[in-house]
Amino acid sequence: MKNFLFVIVCLFVLCVSAQEKKLLTSKEYQDNLNKEFADSISSPLEKEDLKHFEKLDFYPISDKFIVEATFVKIKKGKVFEMRTTTSRKPKYKVYGLLRFQIDGKDFELFVYQSQDLMKKKEYEDYLFLPFTDYTNGVESYGAGRYIDFTIPKTSKVIIDFNKAYNPYCAYNKKYSCPIVPEENDLKIEIKAGVKKYHD
Template sequence: MKKDFLLIIFILLCSFASAQQTDYIKSIKAYQKNYVETHEVVKGKDRKYFRFFPIDEKYDVQCSFEKINDSIGFTMTTSAKTKKHYFKYGKLSFLIDGNIFHLFVYQSKDLMQTEKYKDYLFVPFTDATSGDESYGSGRYLEFYKDEIHNNQLQLDFNKAYNPYCAYSPNYKCPIPPRENFLPVAIKAGEMNFAKGH
């Protein structure tokens, strides 16, 4: 009788976990659908060339956040060889497959002076897929300050996206600093655009 009870509990727990995973996959698919349909650069029939890695929940990572007080900032090179001024806002630490990785978080000097984007934070990165399965000049993640709670942040690489330069040479996109290279293949988020420019 006790074994039967434990078996029922196990089945219920597995069903609950499966339902949670299904909900997560649905939420990312909805995110990707909206991303494609509302993209400001790629329009019309060209939207069929968007590609994404298979959704994998292991890339939805819990990060510890360490604030950095940077009052000087630095210049980040863009794809057009121009410079944009950023401040280093913080450092993220997280685990993937049991290994610890770090990414730095930046804040744009220009954007922080606007009401809409004063709390906007930017995480450009490259990884072992860059230049192969994903865009060679890196991908981006973004969030707002109020998403950081008790020095913790949920960072989902399934939402990593390409800069506009991946679709057109007419943009000046920040190139991720070397310190934001991840020595691992992040097989999540947007892949290389399937149509050249």
């Protein structure tokens, strides 16, 4: 029951502000994230870490990692149970595909729709965009990072990797967090967004 409550809290914090955060600049987003972590009410940090918290460690903001992507909605996307850091297996639907370039090389990421959240009006446009890359376990959190995303209104969208953040499990093991599907592993170093919290 405790794990369930922490999951709900985690999803609420991420989803309720997804659209708002999407409109922020990279710097504004990172500043807001620092404020959330410093606030004892919204912070996922353990009590001892919160006492000493000053700010998260980010890569320098880089325009290289703000990319235009082509969004393709997947018709009849499969529904599957996504693995998490606990025994929980929430159902997600493969909603769409994002195709983009970095340094002239082609990449793609799948976006997913929570089958539970889509039933709630306030979250019906929320999509889940997790990814891993070559920085994981070296400079960034080993299990990958997330980016807030909503259902696009056009086929051209912007992915700002400077807004990539760690799942709450990177800070506190009491949370149950989705594990990034293997298909969303980027064969490149994404030196943008939040770095790992503890060395």
